[in-house]
Structures are given as C-alpha cells and as structure tokens.
Amino acid sequence: MRRAAIYMHDQLAGWLFETESGYEFIYDEQYLSDPNNQPISKTLPLQQKPFSSKVLFAFFDGLIPEGWLLGIAERNFKLIPRDRMGLLLACCEDCIGAVSVKPEMIIPDEN
Numbered sequence: 001m002r003r004a005a006i007y008m009h010d011q012l013a014g015w016l017f018e019t020e021s022g023y024e025f026i027y028d029e030q031y032l033s034d035p036n037n038q039p040i041s042k043t044l045p046l047q048q049k050p051f052s053s054k055v056l057f058a059f060f061d062g063l064i065p066e067g068w069l070l071g072i073a074e075r076n077f078k079l080i081p082r083d084r085m086g087l088l089l090a091c092c093e094d095c096i097g098a099v100s101v102k103p104e105m106i107i108p109d110e111n
Contacts, residue, residue, distance in 0.1 A: 012031060
C-alpha cells in the first residue's frame with residue numbers, strides 16, 4: 001500500500017491511500033477543524049467520511065503531467081504509464097497550484 005500526504009498551501013490537508021481495492025482520500029481532522037480552510041477540489045468537499053474510488057480520483061489524476069513532460073518523467077523515474085499513483089508520487093510534490101503531493105513510506109506489517 002502506498003500513501004501520500006496532501007498539502008493545500010503548504011498545510012497538511014489529508015492523505016491519499018492506494019489500497020488493494022482502489023484509492024481512498026481522507027481529510028486531516030485538524031484541517032477540517034479550521035473553518036477558513038477550503039476543500040482541495042470541488043469533487044472532494046470537506047467532510048470527515050473518507051472518499052473511496054476504484055480508480056485514482058480525477059482531481060489527483062489531473063495533477064499528473066501529460067505529453068512530452070510525462071514521457072520525460074516515465075523515462076527518468078522508470079515508471080509505467082498505467083501506474084498513476086507512482087506517477088503522482090514521483091511528479092507532483094512541486095506542481096502548479098495550491099495542492100502538493102508528498103510521498104510517505106508505509107512499513108508493511110511483519111506479522
């Protein structure tokens with residue numbers, strides 16, 4: 001399972017998880033507690049309940065570069081174009097706009 005911390009204007013807004021059944025996004029409780037904070041996307045309004053999807057949420061998929069820039073990222077990071085989460089984690093830490101994606105390591109259970 002891979003996980004990314006999602007930042008809005010350099011403030012932690014929530015987490016995106018890649019799970020066995022798809023993807024999940026959940027807002028950080030502290031982010032939700034500030035009435036001045038905005039949702040990261042109109043398609044992901046502020047709420048405590050996690051969002052779930054079988055495919056990468058369109059908002060996050062839209063952050064991934066396209067065209068020649070995507071080609072450069074695929075070659076440099078040796079990524080597969082179908083690995084949308086891998087592309088998001090590799091390419092979107094410093095993307096245009098208010099939202100940034102920072103990869104986080106998850107250590108698998110050793111049980």
